Amino acid sequence: MKTVLLVTSSFLLAACANTPVAEAEAGPQPQLRSAVVIAEPAAGLSQAERFEFWKGQFINAAIAKNYAPDLVRSVILPANINPLALERDANQPEFTKPVWSYVDSAASDARISGGRNKMTEVDPVLDIIEARYRVPREVLTAIWGLETSYGRILGKHDIIDSLSTFAFEGRRQKFGEQQLYALLDLLASGDVRREQLTGAWAGAMGMTQFIPTTFRDYAVDLDGNGNKDLWTQPGDALASAANYISRSGWRAGEPVMTEVKLPAGFDYSVTDSTKKTVNAWTALGVQPVSGRRWSAEAGFLEAKLIAPGGARGPKFLTFKNFDVLKRYNNSTSYVMGISVLSDALARKPGIQQDWPRGDELLSFENKKALQQKLTDLGFSTGGVDGRIGPNSRRAIRAWQAANGLTADGYMEQRLFKRLMSQ
Ligand SMILES: [Ca+2]
Structure with a gap:
C-alpha cells in the first residue's frame, strides 16, 4: 500500500x-x-x-x-x-520508481488475490457494466486496485x-x-x-x-x-x-499490449513513437514472446514498440487501448501496471523476459545534467527539465548510435557516467 x-x-x-x-x-x-x-x-x-x-x-x-x-x-x-x-x-520528487518495481508492486500477490475477491464480491455489477461499456472487468478492477487498493485508500x-x-x-x-x-x-x-x-x-x-x-x-x-x-x-x-x-476510445476485443521478442541486431530507432501494423512489425522480425502466432485480424491492428528497460529488458507492442488508458493516467509505467495486473486477474501469464533489475537509474538532478550534456554535445533534448520524454530518448539514441552502442534510448548510471566523462 x-x-x-x-x-x-x-x-x-x-x-x-x-x-x-x-x-x-x-x-x-x-x-x-x-x-x-x-x-x-x-x-x-x-x-x-x-x-x-x-x-x-x-x-x-x-x-x-x-x-x-x-x-x-x-x-x-x-x-x-x-x-x-x-x-x-x-x-519535484528526486527519484522515480524503476518501471519494474512499479509493475511488480502493481501485480503483487496481495493485489492479485484482493482483486479476485473483489471481482467475486461485485460480480453482478461487473456484468452490467461490461455489457453496457464493453470494457473488460479485469481492466476496471485493475484500475480500482492501483488507484486506491480497491477503495481502501x-x-x-x-x-x-x-x-x-x-x-x-x-x-x-x-x-x-x-x-x-x-x-x-x-x-x-x-x-x-x-x-x-x-x-x-x-x-x-x-x-x-x-x-x-x-x-x-x-x-x-x-x-x-x-x-x-x-x-x-x-x-x-x-x-x-x-x-x-x-468514451476515450476503448476498442472492445483488442489488446492493451503484448510482450514480444526482437531479432538480434534490431534497430531500436523504431521504438517509442513509430506506428506500424502488426503485419509490418512481423516483417521486421517482431514476434510474440509466447511463440504463438498473431491471429489474421490482429495483423491489421496498429501498434507501437516500446522497450522501457532498454535492450536488456522486456519489449512490448502497445495498441490503441494502451493509449486510451494513458488518458486515465499519462504514464507508461501506470498503463503497464494496469495491463499486467488485469492479465493476472484474467489468469493470463505475466511478463516473460526479465528486467535489468541490477541497474541504478538516474535521479532528477542526473536527468537534468544528462539533458544539458547531450545538448552540449549536439544532441538536442528540446530543453532541460529533468523529465525524460520522447525528445530526450531520441537524443540518447542518437548519442548511443554515434558511439557504436545499441541505440535503445535507455539510460542508467554506468552509461550516464560514460556520457558525462566525454
Ligand atoms: Ca449512485
Whole structure:
C-alpha cells in the first residue's frame, strides 16, 4: 500500500494533465478589476491574508460566470490552505520508481488475490457494466486496485482546500481554478454533496481517483439513487471508470499490449513513437514472446514498440487501448501496471523476459545534467527539465548510435557516467 502512495504523488501529477487544459478563461477578470475596489494585494501581506484576498477574487470571478453567489461563498469562504499540497506542488520528487518495481508492486500477490475477491464480491455489477461499456472487468478492477487498493485508500484531504491552494498560488493555478469550477458544477447539479468531497492531496476523488473535471464529465450514477458516489459504491465508481475509458476510445476485443521478442541486431530507432501494423512489425522480425502466432485480424491492428528497460529488458507492442488508458493516467509505467495486473486477474501469464533489475537509474538532478550534456554535445533534448520524454530518448539514441552502442534510448548510471566523462 505504501508503494502505491509513493508513485501516486508523481502519477497524480500526470492525471492532472489528462484533461485537456483549456486556456484560462480570461474574460471576466479585467472588467472585474475595475468594478471591484481591490485590484492587487498590497505588498507585504502574509500568506493567510493573500489567501483571503484570493478568495474574494475567485468568488467575484465565479459569480461573474453565473455561479450562484450563495453556493460559491459557502464553498470558498471556509477553505483553508492545504500545506501538503503547497509543498508537494513546489517540489519535484528526486527519484522515480524503476518501471519494474512499479509493475511488480502493481501485480503483487496481495493485489492479485484482493482483486479476485473483489471481482467475486461485485460480480453482478461487473456484468452490467461490461455489457453496457464493453470494457473488460479485469481492466476496471485493475484500475480500482492501483488507484486506491480497491477503495481502501481514498485519501482524507479536503478537495476544496487542496484545489483552492493550487488556484491561489504555485505552478498549477489554472488547473486549480478549472477544477474548482468543475466542483461548483457538481455541487450545483446535486450529483455530489459537499461533505463527500475528500480525496488525495492533488485533487483526485473516490475509488477510481477522478479529478473534478473528469468527475463532472464522465461520472455515472449506476444505481440511480441520485448521487454519484465514487467513494463508497463500487458500481458507481467502476461504471464511471468504464464510461471514461469507453468514451476515450476503448476498442472492445483488442489488446492493451503484448510482450514480444526482437531479432538480434534490431534497430531500436523504431521504438517509442513509430506506428506500424502488426503485419509490418512481423516483417521486421517482431514476434510474440509466447511463440504463438498473431491471429489474421490482429495483423491489421496498429501498434507501437516500446522497450522501457532498454535492450536488456522486456519489449512490448502497445495498441490503441494502451493509449486510451494513458488518458486515465499519462504514464507508461501506470498503463503497464494496469495491463499486467488485469492479465493476472484474467489468469493470463505475466511478463516473460526479465528486467535489468541490477541497474541504478538516474535521479532528477542526473536527468537534468544528462539533458544539458547531450545538448552540449549536439544532441538536442528540446530543453532541460529533468523529465525524460520522447525528445530526450531520441537524443540518447542518437548519442548511443554515434558511439557504436545499441541505440535503445535507455539510460542508467554506468552509461550516464560514460556520457558525462566525454
Ligand atoms: Ca449512485
